[in-house]
Amino acid sequence: MNLLDVENLWVKFPTRNGVFDAVRGVSFTLGQERLGIVGESGSGKSMTGRAILRLIRPPGQVTAERIAVEGDDIMAMSEKEMRSVRGQRISMVMQDPKFSLNPVMRVGDQIVEAYAIHAKSTKADAKRKAMEMLEAVSIRDPERVYRSYPHELSGGMGQRVMIAMMMVPDPRILIADEPTSALDVSVQTQVLRIMDKLVQERGMGLIFISHDLNLVSSFCDRVLIMYGGRIVETCVADKLHEAQHPYTRGLLNSLPRLDVKQERLAVLERDATWRDTDSVSGAR
Amino acid sequence: MSQSEAQKQTLREWLLTDTPQSRHQARMVALYQGWLSFSTNTMAMFGLGILICLGLVALFAPLISPHDPFAQELGNRLQPLWSEGHVFGTDSLGRDILSRLIYGSRITLYIVALVALIAPVAGLLVGTVAGYSGGWLDVILMRITDIFLAFPRLVLALAFVAALGAGIENAVLAISLTAWPPYARIARAETLTIRNSDYISAVKLQGAGATRIVTKHIWPLCISSLIVRVTLDMAGIILAAAGLGFLGLGAQPPSPEWGAMISEGRRFILDHWWVATIPGLAIFTVSLAFNLLGDGLRDVLDPKDGGS
Amino acid sequence: MNGISVKNLKVWFGSGKDRIDAVKDATFDVPKGESFGLVGESGSGKSTILRAITELAPNWSGAIHVAGKTLDHTRDNEFYKTLQMVFQDPYASLHPRHSVDQVLSETLYLHGFDNIEKRIVTLLDDVGLGPSFRFRYPHQLSGGQRQRVAIARALAPEPSFLLLDEPTSALDVSVQAEILNLLTDLRAEHGLTYLMVSHDLAVVGHMCSRIAVMQLGEIVEVMTAEDMRAMRPSHPYTKHLLEASIGYSREAAADIVA
Numbered sequence: 001m002n003l004l005d006v007e008n009l010w011v012k013f014p015t016r017n018g019v020f021d022a023v024r025g026v027s028f029t030l031g032q033e034r035l036g037i038v039g040e041s042g043s044g045k046s047m048t049g050r051a052i053l054r055l056i057r058p059p060g061q062v063t064a065e066r067i068a069v070e071g072d073d074i075m076a077m078s079e080k081e082m083r084s085v086r087g088q089r090i091s092m093v094m095q096d097p098k099f100s101l102n103p104v105m106r107v108g109d110q111i112v113e114a115y116a117i118h119a120k121s122t123k124a125d126a127k128r129k130a131m132e133m134l135e136a137v138s139i140r141d142p143e144r145v146y147r148s149y150p151h152e153l154s155g156g157m158g159q160r161v162m163i164a165m166m167m168v169p170d171p172r173i174l175i176a177d178e179p180t181s182a183l184d185v186s187v188q189t190q191v192l193r194i195m196d197k198l199v200q201e202r203g204m205g206l207i208f209i210s211h212d213l214n215l216v217s218s219f220c221d222r223v224l225i226m227y228g229g230r231i232v233e234t235c236v237a238d239k240l241h242e243a244q245h246p247y248t249r250g251l252l253n254s255l256p257r258l259d260v261k262q263e264r265l266a267v268l269e270r271d272a273t274w275r276d277t278d279s280v281s282g283a284r
Numbered sequence: 285m286s287q288s289e290a291q292k293q294t295l296r297e298w299l300l301t302d303t304p305q306s307r308h309q310a311r312m313v314a315l316y317q318g319w320l321s322f323s324t325n326t327m328a329m330f331g332l333g334i335l336i337c338l339g340l341v342a343l344f345a346p347l348i349s350p351h352d353p354f355a356q357e358l359g360n361r362l363q364p365l366w367s368e369g370h371v372f373g374t375d376s377l378g379r380d381i382l383s384r385l386i387y388g389s390r391i392t393l394y395i396v397a398l399v400a401l402i403a404p405v406a407g408l409l410v411g412t413v414a415g416y417s418g419g420w421l422d423v424i425l426m427r428i429t430d431i432f433l434a435f436p437r438l439v440l441a442l443a444f445v446a447a448l449g450a451g452i453e454n455a456v457l458a459i460s461l462t463a464w465p466p467y468a469r470i471a472r473a474e475t476l477t478i479r480n481s482d483y484i485s486a487v488k489l490q491g492a493g494a495t496r497i498v499t500k501h502i503w504p505l506c507i508s509s510l511i512v513r514v515t516l517d518m519a520g521i522i523l524a525a526a527g528l529g530f531l532g533l534g535a536q537p538p539s540p541e542w543g544a545m546i547s548e549g550r551r552f553i554l555d556h557w558w559v560a561t562i563p564g565l566a567i568f569t570v571s572l573a574f575n576l577l578g579d580g581l582r583d584v585l586d587p588k589d590g591g592s
Numbered sequence: 593m594n595g596i597s598v599k600n601l602k603v604w605f606g607s608g609k610d611r612i613d614a615v616k617d618a619t620f621d622v623p624k625g626e627s628f629g630l631v632g633e634s635g636s637g638k639s640t641i642l643r644a645i646t647e648l649a650p651n652w653s654g655a656i657h658v659a660g661k662t663l664d665h666t667r668d669n670e671f672y673k674t675l676q677m678v679f680q681d682p683y684a685s686l687h688p689r690h691s692v693d694q695v696l697s698e699t700l701y702l703h704g705f706d707n708i709e710k711r712i713v714t715l716l717d718d719v720g721l722g723p724s725f726r727f728r729y730p731h732q733l734s735g736g737q738r739q740r741v742a743i744a745r746a747l748a749p750e751p752s753f754l755l756l757d758e759p760t761s762a763l764d765v766s767v768q769a770e771i772l773n774l775l776t777d778l779r780a781e782h783g784l785t786y787l788m789v790s791h792d793l794a795v796v797g798h799m800c801s802r803i804a805v806m807q808l809g810e811i812v813e814v815m816t817a818e819d820m821r822a823m824r825p826s827h828p829y830t831k832h833l834l835e836a837s838i839g840y841s842r843e844a845a846a847d848i849v850a
Binding site: 040041155184185186188189192193196211213214215217218219250251254255256257258259260261262263264265266267268 | 633735766768792821834839840841
């Protein structure tokens with residue numbers, strides 16, 4: 001069974017000049033894999049991630065034929081039921097840990113709280129679990145990190161704490177929205193390694209939302225390329241550089257290359273028809 | 285008719301274009317878009333409506349007031365509401381309350397306008413200079429601000445009026461002197477964030493001096509939040525003016541200032557409640573209108589909400 | 593020496609116990625006409641060097657020469673006419689209440705140019721924006737268009753040196769390509785000298801002929817773009833940066849984490 005089925009997902013925002021469709025009829029499935037969603041700003045990739053958790057604030061509207069987590073349709077759930085899905089079955093890691101952690105609460109207490117919401121356990125138990133998670137995200141001195149406040153942590157450390165917190169309830173699906181774009185390259189590798197291990201060892205599904213084609217191509221198993229709220233192409237990640245769609249090709253060509261000298265970079269010529277063609281299915 | 289409709293359409297398009305052709309048009313487009321988002325706020329429009337009415341009433345006071353506000357008619361004193369010829373009754377000297385209210389709106393607007401001109405400008409000047417220059421000048425200016433902030437407003441105003449003598453102008457001066465410190469603090473806080481931004485760095489790299497940066501680059505960004513704050517404070521200012529009037533330290537009789545009218549009506553409040561209540565209601569309405577307007581302006585002007 | 597020359601540059605913030613040394617003893621030369629890159633991770637001090645040259649970071653010691661002149665702690669209009677800077681985030685480097693026209697005309701006015709009307713049109717044309725953009729406000733422009741306006745502002749005083757502080761890191765890749773091409777063209781047309789800061793090795797490798805790699809406030813290596821393309825770093829930190837920027841690989845990642 002798929003961990004996640006999304007069928008015909010739309011996200012709409014009413015504006016003064018009519019309804020703006022941020023996501024337009026996107027369908028895909030997620031198994032125990034690393035699924036990358038790439039696109040430029042405004043392509044609807046982040047909206048897709050948030051819509052799955054029903055985190056789009058009004059006046060934004062989410063409609064879908066079906067969004068099913070391990071077969072359970074979450075579109076039919078009440079907000080109360082949804083709260084138990086968020087965190088417990090699907091977790092989300094955002095771009096900047098600074099804005100996702102409570103600044104006036106010790107990191108350890110936040111993890112314990114995240115755990116306590118989902119599992120009834122003794123305090124000692126929760127603390128042990130929190131320390132375990134901090135170790136699992138390769139934090140060398142978990143005792144110190146447990147006692148520190150978010151502002152005392154570096155960006156990379158903060159992002160690891162975020163991941164640890166998200167992993168505490170053992171979710172089946174992790175949605176990571178540009179989790180490494182605020183981080184330096186060396187720290188980025190460590191954070192990716194941690195997520196990679198979690199997918200491998202716990203059989204999780206990972207949705208990795210990013211604008212970085214090279215990164216997605218080297219890190220993920222499968223990639224969806226989004227443009228104008230639709231999936232224009234889907235491919236195996238290793239084969240991203242052989243992608244066919246002119247948009248994907250254009251994006252790839254416009255990247256400066258480390259290995260070859262180019263006089264000028266190719267400029268992406270946008271074609272109005274890309275926006276109008278139907279979304280490609282991202283099913284496995 | 286169809287032609288005038290077509291013209292209307294083009295004016296609207298001219299105002300909504302993304303590609304203005306001149307400085308003038310660009311400014312008009314920005315104003316019109318601000319107006320569009322402001323006009324969707326019903327409560328703010330309601331407040332604006334009341335204030336426009338107040339302005340019109342003040343402007344045409346001699347035309348619309350049924351009686352002379354100063355004409356006494358002792359045989360006709362303390363008439364109740366809806367009595368003949370006096371919709372809001374008469375006061376202890378038989379003067380028509382409605383007419384006095386109408387003329388009083390002029391005094392209220394006068395106070396509001398003067399304070400709105402003095403206090404925020406002083407605050408803006410002190411706050412931005414302190415914030416941008418930093419160092420000892422900042423310390424001195426802000427400590428002075430703190431000293432003014434530490435006094436209760438009405439008490440300080442009382443002291444000023446006592447020193448300068450009672451009267452409308454002195455009341456305005458006293459209120460302004462007590463009203464500027466909060467604006468200085470706001471302006472300084474904004475300046476501190478603005479002065480480190482890239483666009484200020486960029487204009488420094490064009491060789492712009494401190495005066496130019498403060499007046500042309502920092503002021504335009506501080507002014508919008510000050511306007512919002514002033515509008516929200518207006519209610520307090522009107523009340524302070526009325527308070528001074530009530531204590532006999534503001535407008536002097538027989539001037540129909542609303543606070544002074546309440547003060548006069550106080551003596552009869554048990555038997556003739558309307559004499560004090562009607563001007564009270566007027567103060568309440570105008571204060572409320574300024575508050576609603578301020579809320580609406582905040583939505584449009586406050587740069588922190590992104591604006592667009 | 594009529595380019596940019598930096599010798600034993602130290603830059604610090606704060607004083608006493610809180611003193612942070614952002615740049616420690618940086619030395620490099622950019623001959624006139626060259627395009628020179630500074631790469632490093634955040635906190636390596638690469639942007640701070642640009643801010644010391646422009647006096648936006650006033651606490652520095654050492655020697656900076658620009659176009660044959662030794663800089664002290666004052667900068668006159670003459671200096672800003674030779675050297676200009678483009679900032680990282682085009683969303684933060686344009687005044688939110690000033691239209692494109694206001695930005696450019698103020699710049700031209702401050703530098704004492706005449707014929708401002710005509711120059712604005714030429715500048716907009718130079719950066720690939722038509723005259724229709726002239727009266728727009730920043731919120732009516734996309735990120736790429738804003739950065740073009742910022743570049744036009746930097747070009748307005750007709751400088752010969754341009755400091756570029758991560759000019760494309762806030763932009764989408766397709767827009768990045770357009771801006772980088774524009775910068776390449778402008779350099780050829782106006783004979784500019786670039787000093788470019790970036791965290792992206794591919795961008796610096798594309799734009800610059802020599803690259804200084806910075807780590808924790810020090811320049812650990814200066815390499816040519818050819819060496820970079822051929823993956824011939826001499827310092828282990830450079831090697832590490834190069835490997836990380838190629839993409840993710842489980843094996844390399846396992847090395848780092850372990």
